Amino acid sequence: MQIEPFLKTIDAISRVQRLMIFPLIALVFVTCADIFARNLLGSPLIWGFDVELQLFAALITMCWAYTEYRGAHVRITVVPEALLSRRGQEILSVISYLLFLFPFAIVIFVQGFEFAWNSWKLREISTTTPWQPVIYHIKAMIPFASFFLILQLIASTLRHVIAAIEAD
Structure with a gap:
């Protein structure tokens, strides 16, 4: 069974997420423009805070899978590496993924989907500023990003399984 092409495909999907550098650059410009307007012109941009918040939300969520990649x-070391063989470390990693990371990512996906779905049904808008932008598209990033995280967790888990099998 050839598993490597499957793993490389998942990795390629996660690597695409490094394009999130562009929202980061936009976030810096919008933040600087908002600070300039607030401090030098005496009035913040009416849309500045909302755009900053949405860019930040996009940046954080869409980098979950890339960060895992x-x-x-x-990571928290529960058992010092010196106490376990290489195989033992890989088995502990697989157990950790199955007991902690997958359930977390699945809950985020399921709850995020419900959260986003309700927001889309309502055509939700933000009421924190007078600009009142729509926010349902940002909430939709939660299940979208968690799906890609689950894919990358599958790839990472399979790599740990392979490493455990191949360990000396």
Whole structure:
């Protein structure tokens, strides 16, 4: 069974998410424009806060899978690596993924889908500022991003299983 092309496809999907650098750049410009308007012109941009919030939400959610791909999520060492063989470390990683990460990602997907669906049905708008932009498209990123996270978690788990099998 050739599993490597499957894993490479998932990795390629996650690597596309590094394009989120563009919303980050836009976030910097909007924040600077808002600060400029507030401090030098005496009035903040009516749309500044909402756009900043939406860009930040997009940036954070859409980088979940890419962060997992890069192995950059926060990890907690429960059992010191010196106490386990390489195979033991990989098995512990698989157990951790199955007991903690997958359930978390699945709950985020299911609850996020319901959250976003209700927002789309209502055509929800933000009431925090006078601009009142629509926000249902931002809420839709939660299940979308968690789906890609689940895909990357599958790839990571399979890699740990393979490493456990191949370990000395």
